[in-house]
Amino acid sequence: MRRHTALPPWDSVLAVVAHPDDESFGLGGVLAAFAAQGTRVSVLCLTRGEASTLHGVEGDLEELRAGELAAAAQALGLHHVHLTTHPDGRLPEVDLDVLAAHVVEDARQVRADGLVGFDLTGVTGHADHARATQAAVRAAETLDLPVLGWTIPDTVAEQLCTDYGAPFEGHRPDQIDLTVPVDRPLQLAAVACHPSQAVPGSVLWRRLELLGDEEHLRWLRRA
Secondary structure, three states: OOOOOOOOOOOEEEEEEOOOOHHHHOOHHHHHHHHHOOOEEEEEEEEOOOOOOOOOOOOOHHHHHHHHHHHHHHHHOOOEEEEEEEOOOOHHHOOHHHHHHHHHHHHHHOOOOEEEEEOOOOOOOOHHHHHHHHHHHHHHHHHOOOEEEEEOEHHHHHHHHHHHOOOOOOEOHHHOOEEEEOOHHHHHHHHOOOOOOOOOOOHHHHHHHHHOOEEEEEEEEOO
């Protein structure tokens, strides 16, 4: 049996993500676990997801995805959500100090004891994901805060690559610091709040199946 490790007993945590659905698709299990232990969970999303590659969605995609995020936040029990308007799909072109300034401001506002985001690899192969976490780490250096990065086991990444050709990056067991049990049905309820993105046949469903009821984190910075 895998050894489970506890999440930090923070009073407040700020999740820093790139797109409105990352909080559910990637971090949903982890954020729900933080909320379940009494931590106030806030999210800073650096884009509005306007560059989604999905088609056939009626209406203003920016407004639609903001509404989906608000519904998902309620499902996960989140405390506060803030979206900025940086360009979806082009976050690496935005000055890192500009992005980090948003993180510093929000972290101070919610009195965060720590930050959480995707791993610095980006996990999914999307450059926006890596950039958002770079901003979180840069801000943490200013604030002297710890940062946790969500990752997946290397075996899961390899299976997703085999099944879908998806460029996921994982880590070996000795590189993973925390393995936590999660409420997967609660995460799936949040995922369901994103009907414009949670399409049938997506790699998302296979990833959640392979992960079971566990998520994995690495320390990207210790206070």
